[in-house]
Amino acid sequence: xxxxxxxxxxxxxxxxxxxxxxxxxxxxxxxxxxxxxxxxxxxxxxxxxxxxxxxxxxxxxxxxxxxxxxxxxxxxxxxxxxxxxxxxxxxxxxxxxxxxxxxxxxxxxxxxxxxxxxxxxxxxxxxxxxxxxxxxxxxxxxxxxxxxxxxxxxxxxxxxxxxxxxxxxxxxxxxxxxxxxxxxxxxxxxxxxxxxxxxxxxxxxxxxxxxxxxxxx
Numbered sequence: 001x002x003x004x005x006x007x008x009x010x011x012x013x014x015x016x017x018x019x020x021x022x023x024x025x026x027x028x029x030x031x032x033x034x035x036x037x038x039x040x041x042x043x044x045x046x047x048x049x050x051x052x053x054x055x056x057x058x059x060x061x062x063x064x065x066x067x068x069x070x071x072x073x074x075x076x077x078x079x080x081x082x083x084x085x086x087x088x089x090x091x092x093x094x095x096x097x098x099x100x101x102x103x104x105x106x107x108x109x110x111x112x113x114x115x116x117x118x119x120x121x122x123x124x125x126x127x128x129x130x131x132x133x134x135x136x137x138x139x140x141x142x143x144x145x146x147x148x149x150x151x152x153x154x155x156x157x158x159x160x161x162x163x164x165x166x167x168x169x170x171x172x173x174x175x176x177x178x179x180x181x182x183x184x185x186x187x188x189x190x191x192x193x194x195x196x197x198x199x200x201x202x203x204x205x206x207x208x209x210x211x212x213x214x215x216x217x
Contacts (some may be wrong), residue, residue, distance in 0.1 A: 131188055134148065179204040
């Protein structure tokens with residue numbers, strides 16, 4: 001994990017979350033099972049959106065018992081939020097193979113988020129299912145939601161090229177994350193065009209330049 005990812009994981013979450021018990025790591029067999037479940041979830045969502053993801057069908061498609069599926073993911077919302085984290089992790093790997101070419105951190109972050117947005121645009125049913133799950137998530141889904149937030153933070157910090165972000169920079173990253181999420185919702189609901197999303201993303205990424213000015217004083 002890059003240094004900025006470690007920093008994000010340590011500093012981006014409230015102190016109350018840090019006291020949560022650590023979940024034992026999955027065995028190789030359990031991880032393979034989890035991967036099959038997430039793959040089945042994404043495939044079903046890609047075909048029919050949120051309503052198409054039925055736990056029984058996910059269990060059958062991933063070849064696990066229904067009870068086993070519920071031990072991994074207590075509800076469809078848990079499953080789809082975890083699916084979003086998995087999709088973002090895959091996007092991050094793709095983005096690293098071809099880093100953004102912008103001259104400034106703000107330009108690189110805007111380019112990165114728009115590339116991630118266009119990847120979701122190619123799978124609108126899947127994107128809608130995952131965003132709806134995030135919207136429906138209550139406190140019981142906090143660990144999965146936190147994973148999505150951390151993954152997004154890592155993607156942004158990677159694009160910024162930071163080893164040790166300041167509190168002001170992390171604050172700007174959180175605002176950028178909120179805007180990106182809101183842009184997804186407004187686009188999926190048909191209330192914003194891709195062109196408007198691009199303008200909003202580029203505008204909010206200018207906060208990065210403001211934090212650089214503040215730190216230089």
